[in-house]
Amino acid sequence: MWRIIRRLQQRDQEKSVDFTTLMLRLQEKGKELDDNNDEKEKSGDAYIYAAAQTLEAILAEDTPIRMQGLILENLAKQTDTTKFIKSGTFKALLSAFPICISSPGSDSVRKIGLISYASRPCNEGNFPNDSEKAYLFLTQSYIxxxxxxxFQGYELKRExxxxxxxDSPEQLKTQRLVQEEIRHLKAQGCQHIILLAHAYGDRRINRAATYNSSLIPTEFLEEVFQTFPxxxxxxxxxxxxxxxxxRDRGxxxxxxxxxxxxxHSDFQRSVRADDSRDFIPVYTFATLYAIQAEERLQSGFCIYFLxxxxxxxxxxxxxxxRQHLINPEQKSPIHDCLxxxxxxxxFLEAERGVQKGQLIPVLDPFSWIAPTTVEGAGEVKVLHNRRKGQVLLNYGAVLTHVSQVLHRK
Structure with a gap:
C-alpha cells in the first residue's frame, strides 16, 4: 500500500495534483462479537480491525487518509437500515476532505498550525527491568x-x-517528533502554532493539574521556545x-x-495548580448531539486549557x-482566529455528514488518542495465561519501525 501511494505521488507531482486516500474495511461481523472474546478471536475480526487502524495511522505520514468499515453481514440482510449503513459509511469517508470555516479576522494571520500529539506505553509489563519502558508517540498536524x-475564513485540513x-521516559522530555512537526509547519508558512498534548493514563485536569503535564515538561517548553523564537x-x-x-436540541x-x-472563572477555582504553572481554561466547545451507546457519548463539554x-x-x-488567548478588554485580533x-x-473530524442542512460536530475530535477498545488502539491479544494474564501485540510500534526503514530514517 505504501508503494502504491508513492507511485501515485510520483505521477501526480508532474501534474501538481494532491489526492486523498480512502480506505474501506470489509468485515464479516461487527460489534455483536464484542461481548464474546473467544468468538471474536476465532473470527479474526479483532485482528483485521486493529491492523486496519494501524495502517491508517502509519500511511497518514504520506497521504491524507480516512478509513471506514462495512459489516458484510448487515448488508446481506437487505433490511430498511441497509441504505442508512451505506450512506453512513459514505458520510464518514467525506470527513477525509478539508472544510472551510468562517473567520472574519483571517486577514490577521494567513496560516495557523496545530499539532495534536499523544504517547502510549507499548511494552508495559512485568519485564526484568521494569524501568525500561517504551512509548509509542504519535503526532497529527493540521493547517x-x-x-x-x-467566504472569508480558513480552509482547515489535516497535514x-x-x-x-x-525507548525511555527521558526521551519524552525532548520530544524530537514534535519539534520536527513545528519545523515542518514553519516551512509551510505558519507563524502561530498550537501544541495540544494528550498522554495516555494522565489524570483529569480538575483532579490533579500539576501532574497532568507529562508531555509538556518545562525542559521541553524551554527547548521549543529557544529553537523557534x-x-x-x-x-x-x-x-x-x-x-x-x-431539554430538546433546537x-x-x-x-x-x-x-x-x-x-471560565468559576471552573478555574476548582483546578488545583502549583505556583509556577497555570492551566487556564480559554475555550469550551459543548455539543448537544446525543446517542445512546455509552462508550460513544456525544453530549458534553470539551475544554481547552492554555x-x-x-x-x-x-x-x-x-x-x-497569554496575550492572544486570554481575553482582556482590548483583545488580540489573533484571539478569534485561534x-x-x-x-x-x-467539524472536520465529525463523521456524520450533513443532517437537515446542518453539519453536526463531534464532541471529541481525537478519538484515535483514547480509543474505547484495545483493537482501536492497534493492539491485539497474542497470548493468554489464566494465572499471569494476557500479552498484547502493539501493531503501531511494529509498523513504526517498518515505516522508518521505508523512509530511511
Missing part, C-alpha cells in the same frame, strides 16, 4: 489557510501523522466531560461555546500566548 471563497517509538507557540491540554442535556442548534477566559509555565527562562515566551481553528476541528 488552517486563510481564504476569501466561498500528516507521524509516529515514533521512544520567531514562532508564536501556544501549549495546551484539554479535557472532555460527558454531560446530559435537560432546530439549527448543534453546540454552544464559552469564548472568553474570564467566563499551559503557562513560569519556570521557563524568559517569561515573554509564555506571555505571548479559537476558530479549535472549533473547526470538531
Amino acid at each position: 488552517a489557510t486563510a481564504v476569501n471563497e466561498p 500528516r501523522m507521524q509516529s515514533d517509538v521512544l 520567531d514562532i508564536n507557540i501556544s501549549p495546551m491540554v484539554r479535557d472532555v466531560f460527558p454531560a446530559t442535556r435537560l 432546530y439549527n442548534e448543534a453546540a454552544f461555546e464559552i469564548l472568553q477566559a474570564g467566563d 499551559v503557562s509555565d513560569a519556570k521557563v527562562s524568559d517569561i515573554n515566551w509564555t506571555e505571548r500566548a 479559537l476558530d481553528v479549535l472549533r473547526g476541528l470538531h
Whole structure:
C-alpha cells in the first residue's frame, strides 16, 4: 500500500495534483462479537480491525487518509437500515476532505498550525527491568489557510501523522517528533502554532493539574521556545466531560461555546495548580448531539486549557500566548482566529455528514488518542495465561519501525 501511494505521488507531482486516500474495511461481523472474546478471536475480526487502524495511522505520514468499515453481514440482510449503513459509511469517508470555516479576522494571520500529539506505553509489563519502558508517540498536524471563497475564513485540513517509538521516559522530555512537526509547519508558512498534548493514563485536569503535564515538561517548553523564537507557540491540554442535556436540541442548534477566559472563572477555582504553572481554561466547545451507546457519548463539554509555565527562562515566551488567548478588554485580533481553528476541528473530524442542512460536530475530535477498545488502539491479544494474564501485540510500534526503514530514517 505504501508503494502504491508513492507511485501515485510520483505521477501526480508532474501534474501538481494532491489526492486523498480512502480506505474501506470489509468485515464479516461487527460489534455483536464484542461481548464474546473467544468468538471474536476465532473470527479474526479483532485482528483485521486493529491492523486496519494501524495502517491508517502509519500511511497518514504520506497521504491524507480516512478509513471506514462495512459489516458484510448487515448488508446481506437487505433490511430498511441497509441504505442508512451505506450512506453512513459514505458520510464518514467525506470527513477525509478539508472544510472551510468562517473567520472574519483571517486577514490577521494567513496560516495557523496545530499539532495534536499523544504517547502510549507499548511494552508495559512485568519485564526484568521494569524501568525500561517504551512509548509509542504519535503526532497529527493540521493547517488552517486563510481564504476569501466561498467566504472569508480558513480552509482547515489535516497535514500528516507521524509516529515514533521512544525507548525511555527521558526521551519524552525532548520530544524530537514534535519539534520536527513545528519545523515542518514553519516551512509551510505558519507563524502561530498550537501544541495540544494528550498522554495516555494522565489524570483529569480538575483532579490533579500539576501532574497532568507529562508531555509538556518545562525542559521541553524551554527547548521549543529557544529553537523557534520567531514562532508564536501556544501549549495546551484539554479535557472532555460527558454531560446530559435537560431539554430538546433546537432546530439549527448543534453546540454552544464559552469564548472568553474570564467566563471560565468559576471552573478555574476548582483546578488545583502549583505556583509556577497555570492551566487556564480559554475555550469550551459543548455539543448537544446525543446517542445512546455509552462508550460513544456525544453530549458534553470539551475544554481547552492554555499551559503557562513560569519556570521557563524568559517569561515573554509564555506571555505571548497569554496575550492572544486570554481575553482582556482590548483583545488580540489573533484571539478569534485561534479559537476558530479549535472549533473547526470538531467539524472536520465529525463523521456524520450533513443532517437537515446542518453539519453536526463531534464532541471529541481525537478519538484515535483514547480509543474505547484495545483493537482501536492497534493492539491485539497474542497470548493468554489464566494465572499471569494476557500479552498484547502493539501493531503501531511494529509498523513504526517498518515505516522508518521505508523512509530511511
